[in-house]
Amino acid sequence: MTTGTSGPAAAVRSRGLTKRFRHQVAVNSIDLEVPTGSVYGFLGPNGSGKTTTIRMLLGLIRPTSGEHELLGQPMPRRAGAVLGRVGSLVEGPAFHPYLSGRANLVRLDAADRQSDPGTASRRIDAALDRVGLLAAARKRYRAYSLGMRQRLAIAAALLEPRELLVLDEPTNGLDPQGTREVRSLVASLAADGATVLISSHLLSEVEQICTHLGVMHVGNLVAQGSVAEVRSGSEPRVRVDSDREEDAARVLRMLGIADVKVSPGQIQGLLGQIAVEKIVPALVHEGVPVLGFAVAGQSLEDRFVQLTGEGFDVSG
Ligand SMILES: Nc1ncnc2c1ncn2[C@@H]1O[C@H](COP(=O)(O)OP(=O)(O)OP(=O)(O)O)[C@@H](O)[C@H]1O
Numbered sequence: 169m170t171t172g173t174s175g176p177a178a179a180v181r182s183r184g185l186t187k188r189f190r191h192q193v194a195v196n197s198i199d200l201e202v203p204t205g206s207v208y209g210f211l212g213p214n215g216s217g218k219t220t221t222i223r224m225l226l227g228l229i230r231p232t233s234g235e236h237e238l239l240g241q242p243m244p245r246r247a248g249a250v251l252g253r254v255g256s257l258v259e260g261p262a263f264h265p266y267l268s269g270r271a272n273l274v275r276l277d278a279a280d281r282q283s284d285p286g287t288a289s290r291r292i293d294a295a296l297d298r299v300g301l302l303a304a305a306r307k308r309y310r311a312y313s314l315g316m317r318q319r320l321a322i323a324a325a326l327l328e329p330r331e332l333l334v335l336d337e338p339t340n341g342l343d344p345q346g347t348r349e350v351r352s353l354v355a356s357l358a359a360d361g362a363t364v365l366i367s368s369h370l371l372s373e374v375e376q377i378c379t380h381l382g383v384m385h386v387g388n389l390v391a392q393g394s395v396a397e398v399r400s401g402s403e404p405r406v407r408v409d410s411d412r413e414e415d416a417a418r419v420l421r422m423l424g425i426a427d428v429k430v431s432p433g434q435i436q437g438l439l440g441q442i443a444v445e446k447i448v449p450a451l452v453h454e455g456v457p458v459l460g461f462a463v464a465g466q467s468l469e470d471r472f473v474q475l476t477g478e479g480f481d482v483s484g
Pocket residue numbers: 189192194212213214215216217218219220221337369
């Protein structure tokens with residue numbers, strides 16, 4: 169792959185990766201760059217193309233066009249050499265409800281033709297230990313909490329040592345406790361040196377653990393970089409506290425402030441090129457009582473709403 173422009177090897181890199189289903193472009197020419205050692209939050213609303221991208225990355229479906237590499241190896245040409253170093257969780261393995269967590273891993277490991285039966289027991293215990301399920305290893309799967317089930321699915325991805333983990337919506341459907349369990353597990357896997365690509369439609373679920381973000385919106389990668397870089401792409405906003413919201417909004421619009429939004433007691437808008445010092449005098453001149461005033465960068469959440477046109481917490 170002729171992509172040697174981006175410095176040290178990325179754990180995942182794609183160029184023009186595209187997937188078309190009939191007439192629908194599910195993933196539109198995306199250039200992913202997941203730095204080695206990062207926790208890369210792959211974010212976007214439902215249906216924005218995250219799972220399709222991940223399936224292409226792992227060689228589960230064939231891209232319509234574009235190319236990519238994992239751990240510096242071109243895919244799918246070098247799949248045999250690289251996939252053993254990549255653990256993944258996509259749609260979750262099928263676990264048997266009446267078998268214990270450990271027995272389920274024994275079955276999965278035995279079904280993997282690449283794995284060494286001689287070391288199975290040790291590897292399975294190590295994976296269970298890694299996800300904090302050793303004490304519950306002999307409990308039936310059906311007695312596991314949602315968080316334990318998801319941790320077992322991650323254990324299944326850890327039956328071999330992995331340099332890269334690709335986890336598709338591992339917190340989806342979990343309660344807050346389960347989400348915390350998975351989040352702290354992912355953080356500790358990253359602390360051990362694995363690169364982690366974790367997808368989510370909820371920023372709030374992964375924000376605390378990510379070093380980097382990629383944001384999908386209708387098949388396009390609309391932002392990518394370190395968390396600070398993605399946040400700094402946002403424009404400062406003006407916030408006015410006033411009980412005369414509509415009058416205040418009118419003055420802000422008159423000054424040329426864009427994207428003015430009114431909520432009870434508060435009016436916000438994009439500062440743009442407007443001189444900050446002109447705003448309060450203009451409001452006062454129009455008889456609008458100003459009870460508070462601030463200019464601040466957007467929160468990451470606001471930034472995502474701006475990028476994707478929707479809140480990230482709506483469909484949780
Ligand atoms: N096998 C398929 N055939 C046709 N269309 C598909 C197929 N798989 C996905 N799509 C479409 O591609 C688009 C992207 O879907 P994808 O599952 O990748 O999104 P996503 O971001 O992972 O969302 P979700 O979180 O809901 O899985 C959607 O419009 C979906 O309907």
